[in-house]
Amino acid sequence: NAGVTQTPKFQVLKTGQSMTLQCAQDMNHNSMYWYRQDPGMGLRLIYYSASEGTTDKGEVPNGYNVSRLNKREFSLRLESAAPSQTSVYFCASSVEQGAYGYTFGSGTRLTVV
Amino acid sequence: DAKTTQPPSMDCAEGRAANLPCNHSTISGNEYVYWYRQIHSQGPQYIIHGLKNNETNEMASLIITEDRKSSTLILPHATLRDTAVYYCIAHPYSGGSNYKLTFGKGTLLTVNP
Numbered sequence: 001n002a003g004v005t006q007t008p009k010f011q012v013l014k015t016g017q018s019m020t021l022q023c024a025q026d027m028n029h030n031s032m033y034w035y036r037q038d039p040g041m042g043l044r045l046i047y048y049s050a051s052e053g054t055t056d057k058g059e060v061p062n063g064y065n066v067s068r069l070n071k072r073e074f075s076l077r078l079e080s081a082a083p084s085q086t087s088v089y090f091c092a093s094s095v096e097q098g099a100y101g102y103t104f105g106s107g108t109r110l111t112v113v
Numbered sequence: 114d115a116k117t118t119q120p121p122s123m124d125c126a127e128g129r130a131a132n133l134p135c136n137h138s139t140i141s142g143n144e145y146v147y148w149y150r151q152i153h154s155q156g157p158q159y160i161i162h163g164l165k166n167n168e169t170n171e172m173a174s175l176i177i178t179e180d181r182k183s184s185t186l187i188l189p190h191a192t193l194r195d196t197a198v199y200y201c202i203a204h205p206y207s208g209g210s211n212y213k214l215t216f217g218k219g220t221l222l223t224v225n226p
Contacts (some may be wrong), residue, residue, distance in 0.1 A: 042200070043157065043216040058213060090156050101147060101159030102214060
C-alpha cells in the first residue's frame with residue numbers, strides 16, 4: 001500500500017546511545033518531515049526537507065540530525081540519546097505544493113532510560 | 114501560520130452529526146484551512162481542506178464563514194471509530210518555505226454509544 005513507512009515501531013535506548021529512525025515514502029512526494037509528540041502536547045516539528053538535497057530546522061531541532069538520503073528516504077538520528085527525547089516520532093511527506101495534505105507514518109515509540 | 118483556537122473536548126452521540134468549531138480570526142488571504150485527526154496511538158490523518166468555499170468529501174464537510182475567520186468540520190453520522198483528536202490548521206497552499214504544519218492541541222471528540 002502507498003504511504004509512509006517508519007522503522008522501528010518501538011525502541012528502548014540507554015542514555016547516551018545513538019540510533020537512527022528510518023522513514024520512506026512511495027508517493028513521489030518532494031517534501032518530508034519529522035515530528036515528535038509528547039503526552040498532552042500537540043505535534044512539534046523537528047526537521048523538514050522541502051526537497052531532495054535540502055534540510056532545515058523546525059521548532060525543536062536540538063539533539064537531532066537528519067539526512068535526506070534520496071527522494072524516498074528521510075532519516076532522523078539521535079547522536080546521544082537523553083531521557084527528554086522519550087517521545088513518539090512521526091514522519092510525514094507532502095507533494096511540493098501541499099495540495100492534498102500531508103501523509104503521516106504510524107510512528108516510532110522511543111523510550112530513553 | 115495563523116493561530117487557530119479549538120475547544121479542548123466535545124462529546125457526540127453515535128449516529129448524530131458532530132460539528133467541530135475552529136476560530137482562525139487572523140487567517141491571511143493565502144492560507145487554507147486544513148483539518149486532520151489523530152486516533153489514539155496512530156499518526157495524524159488528513160481529512161479535508163478549503164479556502165473560502167464549503168467543501169465535502171467522503172469523510173466530512175467543511176463550512177467556512179464568509180469572512181473566513183472561523184470554520185466548522187462536520188462529520189455527518191459519527192461512529193465510535195471517529196473518536197479522535199481533531200486538529201484545525203491554517204496553512205498556505207504552497208510556495209516558499211511554507212511547508213511546515215503547526216499543530217496545536219486540537220479537540221478531543223468522544224463519540225458515545
